[in-house]
Amino acid sequence: MAEASDPGSKPRIELPPLPADAIPIVPIRNVALFPGVVMPITLGRELSIAAAQEAVRAGHKIALLAQRDASVEKPGAAELYQIGVLATVIRYVTTPEGAHHLVCQGESRFRVVEIVRETPFLAARIEQIPEPTNTSPEIEARAAFLKERAAEALSLLPQAPPELRQLQKELGEGDSGSDELAELDGQLTQAGMPPPVEEHARKELQRLRRMQEASPEYGMVRNYLDWLVALPWSKVDPEDIDIERARQVLDEDHYGLDRVKRRILEYLAVRKLNPHGRSAILCFVGPPGVGKTSLGQSIARALGLKFVRVSLGGVHDEAEIRGHRRTYIGALPGNIIQGLRKAGTRNPVFMLDEIDKLSASLHGDPSSALLEVLDPEQNSTFRDNYIAQPFDLSRVLFIATANVLDTIAGPLRDRMELIELNGYTQEEKLQIARRYLVQRQLKANGLEPSQVTITDAALARVISEYTREAGCRNLERQIGALMRNAAVQIASGKSSSVTVDAPDIDAVLGASRFESDVASRTSVPGVATGLAWTPVGGDILFIESARLPGNGKLILTGQLGDVMKESAQAALSLVKSQAEELGIDPKIFENSDIHVHVPAGAIPKDGPSAGVAMFVSLASLLKHEPVRPDVAMTGEISLRGLVLPVGGIKEKTIAAARAGIKRVILPARNRRDLEDIPQSTREALQFVWVERVTEALAVALGSAAPAEGDSEPAETGPPGALARKERTRRQPTSGPVL
């Protein structure tokens, strides 16, 4: 195609190039151009068009010479005056209708020295005629007056066309900004906006050109246009999904998490096979520090895409998602558009971090705005209030994270594919520390691997005695502290390499925080270890009972909720009613008050599931037998002494394993939750399923071998109203639920 000649086109005549000092001539009639003046000239004749095109092609100026006789169509050199105006070509436009327009600015007068060519256009060597430079106050005054008048006339025009604008500039009208606007104009062309958006932007730019630079509106429109040109309207990074490479990257960045990684790879495979299909939106759910955010970064790395993160914690105003209208002072786009500007591409991995922390307020519901962001039906034309033009979000890879699901609005939750991450066991943390955190902290502190060694025993001690968390945040922090200490020793020349072993830790990190917490606390009768569910994973909790002289009152402290108080009363009644079988002197209740305290008093606690632990705590107190330190328990109690099922078994058992508990006492009817418990936790714990509080007590006090029957326990009647309440109450409170 490219080779074939167009039958309609004229044969090309090869001409010798113009001498370097020759200027193409455009003959003009009925018009005059003066030096300094900008003027459009319509070109109708072949020879004018050819001359203008040559000037544009070669970057020459153009010589305008008036014809002696306006009726001559093809003037030769003899038909032209010898003195004309040399001009700069500002613009050369060919309209779709085939008309040619030349916009030029007169520069100086010239005289023809020699005509060097007559066809297909005239060209001549010329000599410039210098302008007289003498001025007088009168001339200056007249010039100033004329300028003023011209400026007034211009300001009456509805919209300044480009040539005349040029004139404004000539007149020196406040135009320091026009360079800036020309630059903006260029950026606008390059921004790759969809045509309707570009059209809109150009209109705004026109508006801007007519505004006073000092006016507040100028600043607003200017900012707006800056936002428009900065958005990645058509920038898309190549998305070459290589599953094998992705697998490698995920493994490089994270230990374990096999199920999660597998799910991520499936997701990527689907996206690869169907790049324009609706991608699921992944949502990582789990306690803090288990790697949710860093998995998002890892996915971006695996795909070679940009990563942006928006923290939704505490966002309660719809405008934070979707922006403020431009009419507000200080308005800005919302954080979706801001994130995309930061990413600089239309297909980054975009993390909506802590999506469960969004909350509605009187400023609108941000979750409904997010719903629109995540809806494949709507998000190709997402409208930010500030930008006020549709932006296509359909190629963005959204990934969300949450600690809990309960606070995520139903429709939003339905739109996402939930992937749970549980807390890590001691052993997993040791691996993570050894393979990842130590390396990272070495690097962060400018140390070589050969310079600092932290032994496994030391790491294990940091994990069990200096941190108590589901994830790895504090662990990493503590390892960082060890590294900094080593760095000081090395930098000060005290030693060239440092080995940190278990006994060295106290000197650096201080006395251990959770050292044999369980063991020391439960060494006296009256303390039982309970298990709590909290929004950030499970935790262990101590129930402490004490007896003091009195007359049978029950004192409860530790910010207990009503349900928990009732639970304590039920436990005491049960102990009283079974006093004889338990070997407790019933008279003891007449001359004593019983005080039940649940430490960490500043944190409100509620729920019925500490019933068993309360019973065990009271029985231990009154029987003067301490509870075994490696046992923890959860379960609601009935007044008949039955143990009723409770919620949060998975989180509670993970927390128990983390705290070094070896044996957990659980309601028999919670056996169905066993399959939810991660394998590593199941391996770390011995489960004792009980139907009656007396069985629990026997195991807790160590007076009985754990009853670990395989047979399904007998039905113990419907779970109490309290148990049901707990099951449905999983909305996070600020504190633990027992």
Ligand SMILES: Nc1ncnc2c1ncn2[C@@H]1O[C@H](COP(=O)(O)OP(=O)(O)O)[C@@H](O)[C@H]1O
């Ligand atoms: N399985 C893991 N392997 C390696 N590092 C991990 C793992 N899980 C968590 N981390 C590290 O622990 C730290 C906290 O993780 P982060 O992603 O901030 O947790 P989250 O977002 O779940 O609160 C990060 O440095 C992260 O890389």
Ligand SMILES: [Mg+2]
């Ligand atoms: Mg995070």
